Amino acid sequence: MIKLFAITIAALGSMVIMAGAQEAPSPPTAAVAKKCRELEIKAHPPVLAGSTKTGTAQEEREYFARCLHNGGIMDNSNEKKGDDTHEVPH
DSSP: OHHHHHHHHHHHHHHHHHHHHSOOOOOOOHHHHHHHHHHHHHHSOOOOTTOSOOOOHHHHHHHHHHHHHTTTOOOTTSSOOOOSOOOOOO
16 A cells, blocks of 8 residues: 555656646747737727727737737738728718
8 A cells, every 4th residue: 555655656746847847938028029019010900099990909919919929920811901091080
């Protein structure tokens, strides 16, 4: 019984050591954050005040978070393209 207990403790200890040895992902750098900000603005252009096009804030945050997660590399082929025209209030 004591032998089984010792083997179990040894196995659990080695699992903890192996889990601690894995490298955690590094935090994004300022350069990556700036690049993601530029890509986010390009993908979701700002709208003018008074515009009827609203509700993109959550999409912008999700895009920025995905960009940071991917290290600043985004494939925009599947993204919703923002049009280059801006509505001007009358």
